[in-house]
Amino acid sequence: MKEKKYDYLIVGAGLFGSVFAHEMTKHNKKCLVIDKREHLGGNVYCEQKEGINVHKYGAHIFHTNDKRIWDYVNQFATFNNYINSPLSLSKGKLYNLPFNMNTFYQLWGTKTPREAKEIIDGQIKEYGVKSPKNLEEQALSLIGKDIYETFIKEYTEKQWGTKATDLPAFIIKRLPVRYTYNNNYFNDIYQGIPIGGYNTIINGLLEGIETKTNIDFFEDRVALESLADKVVYTGKIDEFFDYKYGQLEYRSLRFEHELHDVENYQGNAVVNYNDSEYKFTRIIEHKHFEFGKQDKTIITREYPESWDRGKEAYYPINNDRNQDVFKKYKEESKKSKHVIFGGRLAEYRYYDMHQIIASSLTKVEEILKIEV
Template identity: 75%
Template sequence: MQKYDYLIVGAGLFGSVFAHEATKAGKKCLVIDKRAHAGGNVYCENVDGINVHKYGAHIFHTNDKTIWDYVNQFAEFNNYVNSPVSISKGKLYNLPFNMNTFYQLWGTKTPEEAKSIIENQINEYGYKNPKNLEEQALSLIGKDVYETLIKEYTEKQWGKKATELPAFIIKRLPVRYTFDNNYFNDKYQGIPIGGYNKIIEGLLKGIEVKTNIDFFKDKVALSALSEKIVFTGKIDEFYDYKYGNLEYRSLRFENTRLEKENHQGNAVVNYNDDHVPYTRIIEHKHFEFGKQKHTIITKEFPEQWTKEKEAYYPINNDDNQNKYQQYKALTSKESNTIFGGRLAEYKYYDMHQIIASALQKVKKELN
């Protein structure tokens, strides 16, 4: 006898939102995760009052009021605004690319001055139909910004030449002719007061969750527990890599506790230069305006992915997308398995997009 309506594989945002909504509709869910905790990559570890984003910094932002209201059911959000800075060849620049950045690069003080430099560079180096990240960046912002703040960061982040990467990655970054260092264009932004764990706890309240369970180690028995499966893990692994593995980028985090109040004055400092082996240093307390006497910093080192490592980023170039389409064709033949999330959809999703997608899929399912 099947004990559950849904076995949800993966207790990240997609799985947790799905479980929450299905449970609310009277369905019985079991959520499993191979890690020792729920929360997926938004999980935080509290170290003497500082929420350490264990799997990389997460800043919530959305333009969608429904999604904003949805997360606000579980936690109140603070007014943190992400304004990273980047260090390149010994100089510090504001991000995203805005009037402050242009002043720091060229000394330009007005939008006309900055625009004229950028437009000249776009005319000289840009492309009508940019086919890769380098061509896209040159066409969007010109050569100086590309060479000072994008090229080396990007190539170390992805372990590939910017000419081998998809253009869409760089479209994430705004270009502005105002003195506005807000990294996001979205209407709503912040960090949940009390940390992301509060949101996950709220979503999974009253739902059976089992951690330290690897679905692939006991697939047959686990699958027999429920009528349907919601799978949020790696799509290629689900099909035993039958078309070969998709490529991912992994990360290694090096955490250090420092007995001082403030190390870098900002939550996020990027390091563009290729001789610096990490892409950024996160100082977690600044996400929550922490006043502790100590601080925790994390250096983020991009790494080549292998099957034993965490798959953080899908590498959505043409080769991988073609392979993903083969796997996707198999998923459409499944009647009892629902696929969702960054790994199962092989998509560079942000948190708000995952939530929207989970809500949409669960709604469709329950109808």
């Protein structure tokens, strides 16, 4: 049998594929990384404009409690001390997020945790239900009426494209409420943005590895698969199996980037727009991720959209129907001994960046144990 040119063909140059390629190359495996986009990096790709690193596919803020993952990414980039402290615009007023004592003071004028807790507990008692049947009932049972109507209802309905009463309760498993004056959105020990953008990490991971962009795996699948002993597939799992069990559903996003001839547009990296009168859910001002002092600024409005096969898939809709369909594809994937499935599209789940990196490292460790 003719020896294959590569040990691994890696379909998708996002974090999962890039980490996998990097680690396997360290173990003397020959990898080819392909991506259908015109650039590497998947959704963490940054486009530099006017000296600003623009998060092309939405805000990416690195955060983790896992020191191993933190040390891993710090091999490739130096991280700044950015702390995500978003603002929320609702009915003409700005509020701090996540829900904390600053938020409660802005809502009710409360100054102590006891005062705020009394209001929230009272509203949960009045509006909550024991067995929530939809997202609205779930939210009311977790944080009461005022927070739900001010911050969650209209924002969530825009995000998912349907009424909160028609959304399943499990979408909101918990709503973090802090009784401290702390605007740090994440609780993780390690947080920040790579200085110079995420391309620094991707370039470091893929240094010395053969890569090809503008390559659609499905347009020349047989020829591409023949190049390598194994395929690492990070795309949509239902597409890999030609939708034989049906199509999985997603929500998509549309981004509108704007250059403004001002130094500072909104004074914060992230501002949520809760009200339904705004069709977008938030505005990102990219320079604030890296404390930029440029004369101009770039903002991005983020519009949630329904998804079809011509759009990018961002958020899996993990309802019962889709989970049942995914289980069939998951079982089918186990039969494909020469294919490794990994990443949020192949695993049909939402991952944060640190989770994708951990998943890829775990997969590499599993394979190397078997091969050794």
